[in-house]
Amino acid sequence: MAENGEFSFSSGGMKKAAAAAFSNGLPKIQTHGREKSENGICHDDSGPPVKAKTIDELHSLQKKRSAPTTPIKDGAQQGNAAFATISEEERQKLQLQSISDSLASLTRETGPKVVRGDPARKAEATKVAAEHHHYLTPTISVSDSALKFTHVLYNLSPAELYEQAIKHEHGSFITSTGALATLSGAKTGRSPRDKRVVKDETTADELWWGKGSPNIEMDEHTFLVNRERAVDYLNSLDKVFVNDQFLNWDPEHQIKVRIVSARAYHSLFMHNMCIRPTPEELEDFGTPDFTIYNAGQFPCNRYTHYMTTSTSIDLNLDRKEMVILGTQYAGEMKKGLFGVMHYLMPKRNILSLHSGSNMGKDGDVALFFGLSGTGKTTLSTDHNRLLIGDDEHCWSENGISNIEGGCYAKCIGLSKEKEPDIWNAIKFGTGKCPIKLNMHFELESFIFFCPNVCKFLAVLENIVFDEHTREVDYSDNSVTENTRASYPIEYIPNAKIPCVGPHPKNVILLACDAFGVLPPVSKLTLPQTMYHFISGYTALVAGTEEGVKEPQATFSACFGAAFIMLHPTKYAAMLAEKMQKHGATGWLVNTGWFGGRYGVGKRIKLGYTRKIIDAIHSGSLLNANYKKTEVFGLEIPTEIEGVPSEILDPINTWAEKEDYEVTLLKLAGLFRKNFEVFANYKIGQDGKLTEEILAAGPNF
């Protein structure tokens, strides 16, 4: 095989030559006679020559154009006459027109010149655009921004976004499992106090305003000022990312969303979090129902009315738009859209829920309500059950549907042993594909998962990793306590895809009680469920820093006051009606402390909480023996398989019984005070339920 001069261990001739060379010190480079043949010039003819005459030509060969998307379907057959005569070129032009409209300045009344493709390959992209007339020329040129191209990176694949992030975004790294590590900048959590909602004739009456409400008003004009600021910023960039995706797995109530952003990280995050359209669905996407302008790297102008910081998240329900300035925390986009669903869905008599959801093999569905960090994601991701979703759902006449296409897990202290499914989802790789192929073979029918379009990429926000091995240290909170992983639901092996399920059997309210006085589990009556749902209690400690002695009680109506748009009693009435109609049981589960408050007691082991949840799912806890607690009047079981009985009544676990009583009364007082504002509201049609709910609070 040494025929063309290649080195080979098996060649005796070479061995000899090498030995000879070594005997004179350094090895001599061997050349063979044959290479010197023509005109004494050496030829490196080890392989066939490349089919390119220049480096540029060579590079142009590297990427082939994607296979054309589905051929234009027969309109009549599809029942979609409008699309019947449209050519591929025409369709692409309409798509670009739609993006240009999205990015339009409202004062210059025209969209920017948009062109598809990566500006880094400018010549290529512009040439393609020119050939196909895919860019749009504004009719009135009144600013420099109308003279330049805004490159649109439209619904890029995870691999493309990966590359964009690594190449162009400071702080982007590949971790040992291939997940993308990124930084969200100065903001590592949401900024609820910087959220503004346009108050106009309609929303003034419809929305919840005033004390306790998350909706801080802004006028239409100020919204437009911020919108213009965001759009001008985005148009000034070389390129913007555009995601066209869906929300809600219930096809009857699906919403089309467009996210325009400046960072690959943001585009990838939303690729994971929203429902991903198939190529066919994308073809017919048309005009979005809602658009986000994420100009998070650019601050708002503090001279602008209503601005109190340089961060502003502005919602305009009439224009169906949201503007983000001055925060790059990606959760702002997903939770912003959740707020929109909290407005749109109740209009259709659908209840939007800040809850996780999973389903047993027999079709029993459970909901997990809870504030941030109380365990929705952790407990709904259960290896023995099918995951419907970890955070945002709808409850309609059809049952439960997930709003999102992915999960967003807290990852501080994440361990492979305790949370294997989440751990394994933090990667670059393939997942269960949502496209099912039904094959019938003789008498049997098989389901194959389509092998295409199922390469995904998890994003890790603000985590710390070893600079050499790139192993993530999930215990490190140097950047923030709120480290996060976003991954597509297809990464969870037992995800229920499509993410829908029947009416729930169990409604679990999670509270992380850092006072350590709430029982690990209690069975609730319907009025109690409503009382605790409206209260939305959790108590967390600021961080893991020492010096934090007093737990902070948080009451967040409907376990999501930051996202609800209507008065909490509207959602509560819908929940009561649905739970009654479908016979669901309410439970209160404390995933927080026992044996004393934070600093004295301990957090209940995740393993115990899982046993409690198992007993709820199996139905065994429904028929257990119960006793009633003082003050809160909660029914607590005396025994649960796999859980030490003494921890079921928290008083047993406190060394100082008096201290327990004082703390219990203190918490009861906080509940009572918080509920005062709801005392004057009627819940549902039935005045009796309202009274029962008021009576379901603590008695002392």
Ligand SMILES: Nc1ncnc2c1ncn2[C@@H]1O[C@H](COP(=O)(O)OP(=O)(O)O)[C@@H](O)[C@H]1O
């Ligand atoms: N007993 C417990 N039950 C639930 N979660 C627990 C428990 N003990 C510790 N944890 C931790 O608390 C965090 C819960 O976060 P997560 O499930 O992401 O909350 P959410 O989805 O409600 O925001 C996880 O980091 C989890 O490991």
Ligand SMILES: C=C(OP(=O)(O)O)C(=O)O
């Ligand atoms: C992403 C969030 O949700 P959660 O903590 O409920 O998972 C958030 O509140 O920013």
Ligand SMILES: [Ca+2]
């Ligand atoms: Ca089509």
Ligand SMILES: [Mn+2]
């Ligand atoms: Mn969560």
